[in-house]
Amino acid sequence: MNKCIYLDNAATTFPKPEAVYKKMDLVNRTLAVNAGRGSYKLAREATELIDNTKSKLLELINAKRNAYIAFTPSVTIALNQILQGIKYSNSSVVYVSPFEHNAVARTLNLLKKRHGFKLIELPLQSESLEMDLDKMKYMFSKDNPSCVCVTAVSNVTGYILPVKNIFKEAKKYQAITVLDAAQAMGLIPIDFKELEADFIAFAGHKTMYGPFGIGGVIMNKNATLDEVIVGGTGSDSLNLDMPQPYPGKLESASKNIVAVAGLNAALDEIDIDKSFKYEKELTNYLIDKLDKVLEVKLYLPKDRSKHISIVSFTVDRMSSENVGIILDEDFNIAVRTGYHCAPYIHKYLKDKSSLGTVRVGLGRFNNKSDIDEFIKAVNDIIAG
Amino acid sequence: MNKCIYLDNAATTFPKPEAVYKKMDLVNRTLAVNAGRGSYKLAREATELIDNTKSKLLELINAKRNAYIAFTPSVTIALNQILQGIKYSNSSVVYVSPFEHNAVARTLNLLKKRHGFKLIELPLQSESLEMDLDKMKYMFSKDNPSCVCVTAVSNVTGYILPVKNIFKEAKKYQAITVLDAAQAMGLIPIDFKELEADFIAFAGHKTMYGPFGIGGVIMNKNATLDEVIVGGTGSDSLNLDMPQPYPGKLESASKNIVAVAGLNAALDEIDIDKSFKYEKELTNYLIDKLDKVLEVKLYLPKDRSKHISIVSFTVDRMSSENVGIILDEDFNIAVRTGYHCAPYIHKYLKDKSSLGTVRVGLGRFNNKSDIDEFIKAVNDIIAG
Numbered sequence: 001m002n003k004c005i006y007l008d009n010a011a012t013t014f015p016k017p018e019a020v021y022k023k024m025d026l027v028n029r030t031l032a033v034n035a036g037r038g039s040y041k042l043a044r045e046a047t048e049l050i051d052n053t054k055s056k057l058l059e060l061i062n063a064k065r066n067a068y069i070a071f072t073p074s075v076t077i078a079l080n081q082i083l084q085g086i087k088y089s090n091s092s093v094v095y096v097s098p099f100e101h102n103a104v105a106r107t108l109n110l111l112k113k114r115h116g117f118k119l120i121e122l123p124l125q126s127e128s129l130e131m132d133l134d135k136m137k138y139m140f141s142k143d144n145p146s147c148v149c150v151t152a153v154s155n156v157t158g159y160i161l162p163v164k165n166i167f168k169e170a171k172k173y174q175a176i177t178v179l180d181a182a183q184a185m186g187l188i189p190i191d192f193k194e195l196e197a198d199f200i201a202f203a204g205h206k207t208m209y210g211p212f213g214i215g216g217v218i219m220n221k222n223a224t225l226d227e228v229i230v231g232g233t234g235s236d237s238l239n240l241d242m243p244q245p246y247p248g249k250l251e252s253a254s255k256n257i258v259a260v261a262g263l264n265a266a267l268d269e270i271d272i273d274k275s276f277k278y279e280k281e282l283t284n285y286l287i288d289k290l291d292k293v294l295e296v297k298l299y300l301p302k303d304r305s306k307h308i309s310i311v312s313f314t315v316d317r318m319s320s321e322n323v324g325i326i327l328d329e330d331f332n333i334a335v336r337t338g339y340h341c342a343p344y345i346h347k348y349l350k351d352k353s354s355l356g357t358v359r360v361g362l363g364r365f366n367n368k369s370d371i372d373e374f375i376k377a378v379n380d381i382i383a384g
Numbered sequence: 385m386n387k388c389i390y391l392d393n394a395a396t397t398f399p400k401p402e403a404v405y406k407k408m409d410l411v412n413r414t415l416a417v418n419a420g421r422g423s424y425k426l427a428r429e430a431t432e433l434i435d436n437t438k439s440k441l442l443e444l445i446n447a448k449r450n451a452y453i454a455f456t457p458s459v460t461i462a463l464n465q466i467l468q469g470i471k472y473s474n475s476s477v478v479y480v481s482p483f484e485h486n487a488v489a490r491t492l493n494l495l496k497k498r499h500g501f502k503l504i505e506l507p508l509q510s511e512s513l514e515m516d517l518d519k520m521k522y523m524f525s526k527d528n529p530s531c532v533c534v535t536a537v538s539n540v541t542g543y544i545l546p547v548k549n550i551f552k553e554a555k556k557y558q559a560i561t562v563l564d565a566a567q568a569m570g571l572i573p574i575d576f577k578e579l580e581a582d583f584i585a586f587a588g589h590k591t592m593y594g595p596f597g598i599g600g601v602i603m604n605k606n607a608t609l610d611e612v613i614v615g616g617t618g619s620d621s622l623n624l625d626m627p628q629p630y631p632g633k634l635e636s637a638s639k640n641i642v643a644v645a646g647l648n649a650a651l652d653e654i655d656i657d658k659s660f661k662y663e664k665e666l667t668n669y670l671i672d673k674l675d676k677v678l679e680v681k682l683y684l685p686k687d688r689s690k691h692i693s694i695v696s697f698t699v700d701r702m703s704s705e706n707v708g709i710i711l712d713e714d715f716n717i718a719v720r721t722g723y724h725c726a727p728y729i730h731k732y733l734k735d736k737s738s739l740g741t742v743r744v745g746l747g748r749f750n751n752k753s754d755i756d757e758f759i760k761a762v763n764d765i766i767a768g
């Protein structure tokens with residue numbers, strides 16, 4: 001059978017740049033010790049690699065002096081640390097976009113039960129599948145937001161949310177602003193200063209092309225968070241409370257220096273202008289071809305300039321799972337099918353009769369020939 | 385300068401077996417996708433690797449049918465998920481050993497503030513630095529335990545705690561029993577059935593010789609835990625609660641398949657009888673030599689049969705940090721100094737005038753010549 005055509009880059013990008021593999025193997029073999037400022041050479045060298053990686057990240061989002069970065073093992077843990085670390089009361093009003101992933105949706109559902117706050121979905125125009133900012137403004141004025149949490153890019157429709165506008169409005173009410181950048185960092189420009197985000201959660205293994213095992217919290221130096229996960233920090237060991245200075249307060253446990261090394265190498269390969277342009281072109285190529293297939297329904301934002309890389313669709317009279325199975329078994333093409341861990345959005349997509357969508361996640365290493373083969377397969381499947 | 389002599393294996397074992405590096409690099413390059421049962425071939429293959437690794441772990445602790453394993457990114461997160469996931473009331477009585485790490489001590493300190501329960505240290509005989517089981521029994525009878533959490537091996541003194549006896553007594557009161565096996569799995573025999581543990585937390589990167597980024601919760605199938613960290617599970621996506629079946633309830637977020645692969649390879653290399661015998665011999669060789677140095681004070685359990693791999697000491701009239709610095713700078717020997725993230729034990733060790741201990745953590749890849757060089761260095765330092 002042919003080599004697998006991998007179109008599940010929204011789950012995790014694969015493959016990674018060669019430099020990522022090389023750096024991880026090298027660091028695994030030569031530097032995989034427990035980082036620590038005050039100890040021996042190898043441990044200090046590991047610490048330097050961590051600091052260097054954080055510097056590169058701060059540079060990527062133009063946040064050199066006004067943000068802390070805490071590394072976490074995943075964006076899910078980062079989002080738990082952020083959302084569970086915020087102080088709420090039963091009069092808090094928390095807004096989320098309808099595009100949120102379960103790392104946000106389930107966490108806020110848990111916290112809503114715990115604190116009894118109001119949890120409101122931001123409004124969507126169901127025709128365009130884009131945010132309704134006017135309605136949002138009205139809703140904010142009626143129910144002033146305490147916290148607004150949105151994803152930068154939908155992992156289901158590839159919609160690039162108008163985060164800047166949402167956060168600007170939220171900040172009129174001094175709301176805490178949280179960005180889930182899992183599908184965005186390294187792919188679309190994020191300017192921390194401009195964005196008025198208090199917290200950004202990111203994943204190393206998705207649009208940054210780093211490995212599993214590394215994500216993080218980027219936080220405004222004026223923001224605060226209670227501790228959620230606690231443990232050893234290699235510092236102030238006799239203190240039964242977490243050391244309070246950030247980012248250390250959020251960084252218990254040994255650092256995964258091998259994953260950090262992979263992320264470090266991945267950061268060197270990031271060229272947002274180039275990647276965005278390339279993936280945009282590929283995405284449009286895919287959409288144009290898929291749009292011509294009569295039996296296919298696409299789930300896209302109306303304004304195509306607000307869209308990148310992720311294309312969800314359904315096929316008439318077929319379950320999405322079934323389409324995925326045939327793509328895998330007969331064509332060795334890897335896509336994801338179902339609800340994609342995004343619980344809110346499907347009431348707008350009305351895709352439940354297909355049991356969710358077939359999702360194509362394009363990446364830096366895909367090319368037009370992958371798409372041609374994919375389109376051929378879809379047509380074959382429909383022809384039966 | 386000579387190659388570094390690495391004696392910090394209690395922080396993380398280093399190096400790892402060659403098979404671990406090879407398997408990680410291979411899986412990184414060929415299988416680093418998002419595992420998922422119902423998707424494409426690569427994702428299913430990743431799931432099989434995860435399941436196979438869990439099977440090997442269950443075999444290691446003789447728990448084939450009566451335990452679940454949930455993978456977590458670290459033992460710290462595993463301990464947070466266990467300890468924060470237990471139901472407490474303000475009348476709960478939680479016992480800990482005085483050897484606990486901050487992954488336990490800080491977590492329980494946080495929970496004590498949250499729930500107002502009673503937190504009691506298990507008694508130690510200050511002469512022998514061993515548990516006082518008779519006194520413990522009396523304490524349990526006075527203040528019946530709701531939960532008992534102990535480490536299997538002290539990360540400061542290398543003491544092997546009498547866990548079986550402690551848990552047996554705890555179970556007379558139906559207490560929940562939690563074992564921190566970070567310094568024990570793969571090095572000392574752990575029999576899940578015999579132990580009467582409800583939960584075991586383990587680290588991949590320490591005595592198992594796996595990589596950073598993988599740890600876990602082993603739980604008795606009769607035990608229950610509330611969710612602590614929540615997020616996507618790739619299943620039941622429209623459900624805003626975590627799916628309740630174990631171990632999935634404890635496993636949100638993408639699995640770190642590269643770290644799992646490393647642990648899988650590491651498990652194949654584990655030979656407890658051989659490792660224990662080898663490390664025991666090395667440990668005794670080190671202790672015998674160090675014990676002859678007049679200016680050195682050792683912190684060991686009296687009964688040397690209850691001890692393995694970790695040797696803490698202080699040098700008269702020198703801070704431990706200073707000893708560590710000279711070992712690093714002048715001899716290229718890596719040890720850890722200070723309080724080792726273990727907040728309770730130092731009142732027994734009375735090592736505060738030295739600002740904690742110098743800790744030698746021996747591992748599978750050390751040999752007698754490492755120890756000879758180390759002893760020579762210690763003597764040189766003392767001679768000035």
